[in-house]
Amino acid sequence: MNDIKDILVIGGGINGVGIARDAAGRGLTVTLIERDDLAAHTSSASTKLIHGGLRYLEYYEFRLVREALKERECxxxxxxxxxxxxxxxxxxGPESRAGWKLRAGLWLYDHLAPRQSLPASRALRFARHPAGGILADNIRRGFSYSDCWVEDSRLVVLNAIDARERGAEIRLHTSLSKAAVVDGVWHAEIETASGQRETLLARILVNAAGPWVGEILGTALGLHTHKSVRKVKGSHIIVPRLYDEDFAFILQNPDGRIIFVIPYExxxxxxxxxxxxxxxxxxxVQISPEETAYLCSSASRYLRKTIVPADVVRSYSGVRPLYDDHAANASAVTRDYVLNLEKGPGAPVxxxxxxxxxxxxRLAEHALQLLEPALGKAAGQPWTATAPLPGGxxxxxxxxxxxxxxxxQYAEFPATLLRRYARAYGTRAERILAGHQRPEELGEDLGGGLYEAEVQYLVAHEWANTLEDILWRRSKLSLHVPSGTEQRLRQYLEKALSKR
Known part of the structure; x- marks a missing residue:
C-alpha cells in the first residue's frame, strides 16, 4: 500500500509552494501536485511588488497592510x-485624492509596522526632482515612498526547490481527478499529462488551487462551502522604456483606481x-483592447510622453482568486486571505x-497552525522568517x-550576464559557473546570452520543460533574445528531454 503522506497540496502557485515548504521544514511528509508548471497562472501575472498595499488603507484594511509591511522586511x-x-x-494630479489625504495615508504607511531597510516617505516639489522632466507640466508636486520589487515566478520556484530539498515531493503536470476519504485517510486519484493514473494517500488535503479552489471543492471532492472566490482579471502591458530614471510611479485615475508605471527588464x-x-x-485569460486603451490613457494622463496601444510589445493577464466579501466594486474586494478548514467526510481539507x-x-504559517491539531502530532515551530530561500x-x-x-571571480564573463545570473540564482549561480573561466565553456549560446549550461541547470533543478518555462517564467529572456533563439531552444529541449 502507498505511504500515507501528512499533507497533499493541490496547486503550484505561491500559496501552495509556501505551505509545502513550511510543512516540509517542520518534518512533515508532503506531496504537492500542479497540473501545469509552477506559477503558470496567477503567481506569474502579478505587478511583481512586495508591498504593504498603500491603497488598501482606503478600505480600512489595517491588519492586512500591517502584516504585509512586516513581510516586506522579512x-x-x-x-x-x-x-x-x-x-x-x-x-x-488635478483629479487625484486630496494632498492631506495622501500625506495622512503615507504617514500611516510609514508607521503601521517597523521599518529597518527602507526610507520614510517625503513630500516632493517636481521643479527640483528628476520626475519633473517626466511628468506633465501641470503636475508640480507629490510624494515619494518605498516598497520592493520581486521576481514573482522565481519566488514560486525557489520555494518549491526548498520544499523539495527539505523532503517534499513536487509533481508537476499532474492533476487531481477526484478524492474520497477511506478510513479517515484521503485517497486522491491523480493523473499525469501523459495519462498515467495513481492514487495518493494523505491525512490532510490543502486546496491551494487559486482560481480553481471552488472547482476542486465541488467537483473533485464533492464538498460545498458558503465561502467562495471572486475572480478578478488583472492585466499589464509592457512598452519600450518611458524614462531613464530607476524610480516607479503610482498614478491615480479619475475612477479612483491606481496604476503603476515601473522600469522593467x-x-x-x-x-x-x-x-x-x-x-x-x-x-x-487575455487582455482586452479596452484594458490596453485604459492603461495607455491612464499613464498618458500624467506623463509627458503619450503611450498608445501600438507601443505595446507584450501583455499578460492573470485571474486573482479573491475572497468574495460581496463588495460592489472589483477594486474594493479584499486582498486579505481566508483559510477555511473543514473536516470533510472524516478527514480535513x-x-x-x-x-x-x-x-x-505568513499565510503558510497560519495554515500550519490550523492544521496541527488535525495532524495528531506536533508540527514543529515556525522557521521560515529567517531561513534564506535558495540562493538568498x-x-x-x-x-x-x-x-x-x-x-x-569571473572577470572574463560579460558583466550583464553575471548580473542576470546573480539576480536569478544568487549564490547558486556558482552551480552554473563553477569550473568555467570563459563564456564559451558554458556551451552554445542559444541567443541573447542563454547558454546551454543554464538550460541544463533549469531542466535538472527547476522543472523547466518548455520554451515558456525558460523564456518567461524562469527568466524574462523572451523580451531580449533574437529571432532564432526559440527554434534553437526547442530543438535543444527535445533532445535533452528525450534522454530522460
Missing part, C-alpha cells in the same frame, strides 16, 4: 537576490493593472481563498557586494 532579507527596494513617486516599462470581474476559464504574494509566507544566503544580504565578488 522577504527582503531572505531573498535579496530576487527582491530589492524600489522608490515610488506619487504625483498630485532594463529596456522596458511595465504598466498595470486593471481590475475587472471575470467569469471565464482562468487558463485562457484546508482551502485557501484570496491572498497576495507579499503575505504568502548572500553575505550580509548585500546584493551589491555579492555581485562585485562575482564580477571579480
Amino acid at each position: 522577504l527582503l532579507h531572505i531573498a535579496p537576490h530576487i527582491i530589492w527596494p524600489l522608490t515610488f513617486i506619487l504625483p498630485e 532594463g529596456s522596458f516599462s511595465l504598466i498595470g493593472t486593471t481590475d475587472i470581474p471575470y467569469d471565464g476559464d482562468p487558463a485562457q 484546508l482551502s485557501v481563498f484570496g491572498g497576495k504574494i507579499t503575505t504568502y509566507r 544566503d548572500l553575505p550580509g544580504a548585500d546584493f551589491d557586494r555579492f555581485l562585485h565578488q562575482l564580477l571579480s
Whole structure:
C-alpha cells in the first residue's frame, strides 16, 4: 500500500509552494501536485511588488497592510537576490485624492509596522526632482515612498526547490481527478499529462488551487462551502522604456483606481493593472483592447510622453482568486486571505481563498497552525522568517557586494550576464559557473546570452520543460533574445528531454 503522506497540496502557485515548504521544514511528509508548471497562472501575472498595499488603507484594511509591511522586511532579507527596494513617486494630479489625504495615508504607511531597510516617505516639489522632466507640466508636486520589487515566478520556484530539498515531493503536470476519504485517510486519484493514473494517500488535503479552489471543492471532492472566490482579471502591458530614471510611479485615475508605471527588464516599462470581474476559464485569460486603451490613457494622463496601444510589445493577464466579501466594486474586494478548514467526510481539507504574494509566507504559517491539531502530532515551530530561500544566503544580504565578488571571480564573463545570473540564482549561480573561466565553456549560446549550461541547470533543478518555462517564467529572456533563439531552444529541449 502507498505511504500515507501528512499533507497533499493541490496547486503550484505561491500559496501552495509556501505551505509545502513550511510543512516540509517542520518534518512533515508532503506531496504537492500542479497540473501545469509552477506559477503558470496567477503567481506569474502579478505587478511583481512586495508591498504593504498603500491603497488598501482606503478600505480600512489595517491588519492586512500591517502584516504585509512586516513581510516586506522579512522577504527582503531572505531573498535579496530576487527582491530589492524600489522608490515610488506619487504625483498630485488635478483629479487625484486630496494632498492631506495622501500625506495622512503615507504617514500611516510609514508607521503601521517597523521599518529597518527602507526610507520614510517625503513630500516632493517636481521643479527640483528628476520626475519633473517626466511628468506633465501641470503636475508640480507629490510624494515619494518605498516598497520592493520581486521576481514573482522565481519566488514560486525557489520555494518549491526548498520544499523539495527539505523532503517534499513536487509533481508537476499532474492533476487531481477526484478524492474520497477511506478510513479517515484521503485517497486522491491523480493523473499525469501523459495519462498515467495513481492514487495518493494523505491525512490532510490543502486546496491551494487559486482560481480553481471552488472547482476542486465541488467537483473533485464533492464538498460545498458558503465561502467562495471572486475572480478578478488583472492585466499589464509592457512598452519600450518611458524614462531613464530607476524610480516607479503610482498614478491615480479619475475612477479612483491606481496604476503603476515601473522600469522593467532594463529596456522596458511595465504598466498595470486593471481590475475587472471575470467569469471565464482562468487558463485562457487575455487582455482586452479596452484594458490596453485604459492603461495607455491612464499613464498618458500624467506623463509627458503619450503611450498608445501600438507601443505595446507584450501583455499578460492573470485571474486573482479573491475572497468574495460581496463588495460592489472589483477594486474594493479584499486582498486579505481566508483559510477555511473543514473536516470533510472524516478527514480535513484546508482551502485557501484570496491572498497576495507579499503575505504568502505568513499565510503558510497560519495554515500550519490550523492544521496541527488535525495532524495528531506536533508540527514543529515556525522557521521560515529567517531561513534564506535558495540562493538568498548572500553575505550580509548585500546584493551589491555579492555581485562585485562575482564580477571579480569571473572577470572574463560579460558583466550583464553575471548580473542576470546573480539576480536569478544568487549564490547558486556558482552551480552554473563553477569550473568555467570563459563564456564559451558554458556551451552554445542559444541567443541573447542563454547558454546551454543554464538550460541544463533549469531542466535538472527547476522543472523547466518548455520554451515558456525558460523564456518567461524562469527568466524574462523572451523580451531580449533574437529571432532564432526559440527554434534553437526547442530543438535543444527535445533532445535533452528525450534522454530522460
